[in-house]
Amino acid sequence: MVDLLFYVAAALCVLCALGVxxxxxxxxxxxxxxxxxxxxxLIYLLAGFQFLAAIQILxxxxxxxxxxxxxxxxxxxxxxxxxxxxxxxxxxxxxxxGLAVAxxxxxxxxxxxxxxxxxxxxxxxxxxxxxxxxxxxxxQAMFGPxxxxxxxxxxxxxxxxxxxxxxxxxxxxxxxxxxxxxxxTTEGSA
Amino acid sequence: xxxxxxxxxxLAAILFxxxxxxxxLRRNVIVVLMxxxxxxxxxxxVFLAGARQHASESGxxxxxxxxxxxxxxxxxxxxxxxxxxxxxxxxRRKQTVSLDQLSPTSD
Numbered sequence: 001m002v003d004l005l006f007y008v009a010a011a012l013c014v015l016c017a018l019g020v021x022x023x024x025x026x027x028x029x030x031x032x033x034x035x036x037x038x039x040x041x042l043i044y045l046l047a048g049f050q051f052l053a054a055i056q057i058l059x060x061x062x063x064x065x066x067x068x069x070x071x072x073x074x075x076x077x078x079x080x081x082x083x084x085x086x087x088x089x090x091x092x093x094x095x096x097x098g099l100a101v102a103x104x105x106x107x108x109x110x111x112x113x114x115x116x117x118x119x120x121x122x123x124x125x126x127x128x129x130x131x132x133x134x135x136x137x138x139x140q141a142m143f144g145p146x147x148x149x150x151x152x153x154x155x156x157x158x159x160x161x162x163x164x165x166x167x168x169x170x171x172x173x174x175x176x177x178x179x180x181x182x183x184x185t186t187e188g189s190a
Numbered sequence: 191x192x193x194x195x196x197x198x199x200x201l202a203a204i205l206f207x208x209x210x211x212x213x214x215l216r217r218n219v220i221v222v223l224m225x226x227x228x229x230x231x232x233x234x235x236v237f238l239a240g241a242r243q244h245a246s247e248s249g250x251x252x253x254x255x256x257x258x259x260x261x262x263x264x265x266x267x268x269x270x271x272x273x274x275x276x277x278x279x280x281x282r283r284k285q286t287v288s289l290d291q292l293s294p295t296s297d
Contacts, residue, residue: 002191010201017205017228021212026220033224036205040231043198046191047242052259059263064227064270071274072220075281090215102211109203118195121246125192137253138260146257153264160268167275170282 006046013039026077030068037061051135198239206232217289219280223273230266234259 012035019032037060044053090098142150205228212225241255281287 003193006191006193006197010197013201014204014208017208020221020224020228021208021216026218029221029224033227036228037231040235043201043235044238046193047198047238048191049238049256049259052238052256055260055263059267060227060231064267067270067274068220068224071277074278075220075287077218077220077287090217095215098211098214101214102207105210106203106207109206110200113196113199113203118199118243119247120194121243125242125246134251134253134256137251138256141253141257142260146261149261153261156268157264160271164271164275167272168278 002046006043009039009042009046012036013043026072027069030065030072033068034061034065037065051138195239195243198235198242202232202235202239205229205235219277219287219289219292220274222289223270223277226273227266227270230262230269234262237262 016032016035016039020029020036023029023032037056041053041056041061044050044056209225209228209232212228213222216222216225237255237258241252244255245251277287280292284292286292
């Protein structure tokens with residue numbers, strides 16, 4: 001039963017991921033990506049990683065998806081007129097090349113998985129103790145051997161916050177910047 | 191769940207390939223960024239499959255896989271934020287998010 005649920009979640013992931021790539025409307029892409037993340041979170045949950053499943057929903061579903069959706073709305077990407085103007089078909093060669101690269105990557109990865117002998121555990125797959133992922137161990141590792149990476153991540157996040165504000169700020173000093181279509185929409189966020 | 195690790199890895203491979211295909215084939219920068227998120231998620235699944243496999247073979251959990259996943263999620267958040275800020279800045283200058291029209295050779 002639980003195993004069946006895994007395959008349902010995996011199918012949801014793959015179908016939604018295909019939807020992200022295929023759908024012409026970016027708003028649809030964002031929503032499809034959200035579905036894919038929910039499926040992945042479900043897989044984490046089934047594998048016993050409750051904390052990571054919650055993080056996946058909170059950070060990806062809550063923060064990153066809202067960011068994407070916000071930018072899509074800000075740039076008017078769901079507008080049919082914008083969609084029609086920017087929708088050019090890929091040439092045959094481009095399509096074939098992209099599909100060939102993606103397909104060969106898939107073949108390579110699948111071959112690597114299939115040809116590797118992964119031993120089945122004798123007593124079945126373990127759940128973390130108490131059904132929770134090894135939180136204590138995770139915390140100890142994060143502030144033990146990984147403390148440098150942890151601090152690096154916090155510095156990275158701080159740098160990003162400052163950098164994004166600098167990047168997205170409207171440059172008022174330059175009158176040559178043509179920001180006419182955005183001037184009304186960015187007033188509130190600036 | 192008693193799903194063998196191979197199936198998790200195969201799922202990760204499929205998600206990665208879809209992400210790679212979107213990254214290469216789509217022209218909308220926002221969709222390209224979303225494809226990168228898909229590829230990062232595929233990597234996360236591999237980390238967790240490895241952690242689970244190791245725990246089931248040796249009998250005790252190593253925290254390294256889950257820790258790596260949290261780092262990957264942090265980096266993915268950073269990447270999305272910076273990428274979307276760049277998209278907004280580019281849109282202000284060029285009024286488009288199409289990669290074809292943004293490429294330096296197009297004008």
